[in-house]
Amino acid sequence: MVDDRVNNERRRFLTVVTSSVGAVGGVFAATPFVLSMMPSERAKAAGAPVEIDISKLKPGQMVKEIWRGKPVWVISRTPEMLESLKSIQDELRDPASEQSVQPANSQNEFRSEKPEILVLIGICTHLGCSPVEKFAIGPASGISDDWPGGFFCPCHGSTFDMAGRVYKNVPAPDNLPVPPYKFLNDSLILVGEEGSA
Numbered sequence: 685m686v687d688d689r690v691n692n693e694r695r696r697f698l699t700v701v702t703s704s705v706g707a708v709g710g711v712f713a714a715t716p717f718v719l720s721m722m723p724s725e726r727a728k729a730a731g732a733p734v735e736i737d738i739s740k741l742k743p744g745q746m747v748k749e750i751w752r753g754k755p756v757w758v759i760s761r762t763p764e765m766l767e768s769l770k771s772i773q774d775e776l777r778d779p780a781s782e783q784s785v786q787p788a789n790s791q792n793e794f795r796s797e798k799p800e801i802l803v804l805i806g807i808c809t810h811l812g813c814s815p816v817e818k819f820a821i822g823p824a825s826g827i828s829d830d831w832p833g834g835f836f837c838p839c840h841g842s843t844f845d846m847a848g849r850v851y852k853n854v855p856a857p858d859n860l861p862v863p864p865y866k867f868l869n870d871s872l873i874l875v876g877e878e879g880s881a
């Protein structure tokens with residue numbers, strides 16, 4: 685009888701211990717799963733909008749940033765650069781940017797919310813190289829005697845105007861994309877969030 689009682693109590697003790705360990709193990713097993721469902725801070729930051737300060741940007745200059753791993757350019761266009769957009773319409777593949785990517789606030793002849801401030805993703809639409817700025821006009825550009833200023837992709841020679849519109853007869857099929865962006869104030873642009881048209 686005494687042995688039976690000892691055995692019963694020992695069995696009950698082992699049952700309780702086993703259940704407790706199982707419950708604790710459940711907590712430990714569940715925690716990493718829940719954490720893995722939540723986006724890491726780095727992942728959130730990688731997709732987050734980026735502020736670009738243009739307070740020191742002078743006409744004719746550009747500033748570069750990275751948004752979602754892509755180069756983003758902000759160019760302050762001079763009156764001459766804006767004027768050049770009108771004179772080369774016939775040389776462009778998609779002058780009205782009908783086949784191109786741009787947010788609602790940039791669906792106009794300047795491809796920008798404010799004519800003087802252009803925002804582009806600096807990735808060539810051919811095979812993804814990064815074009816370089818060629819703002820000098822004429823022979824000084826090294827491109828052609830009548831070059832009006834724009835961008836040049838060194839990989840296969842695609843050329844783009846001062847609105848990122850691609851020329852005819854080059855490998856790149858489309859204009860450079862305009863990312864979603866909005867002005868937070870006159871000095872600050874937020875890339876990654878769309879402004880109003």
Ligand code: FES
Pocket residue numbers: 808809810811812813837838839840841842855856
């Ligand atoms: S990647 Fe730019 S022209 Fe080919």
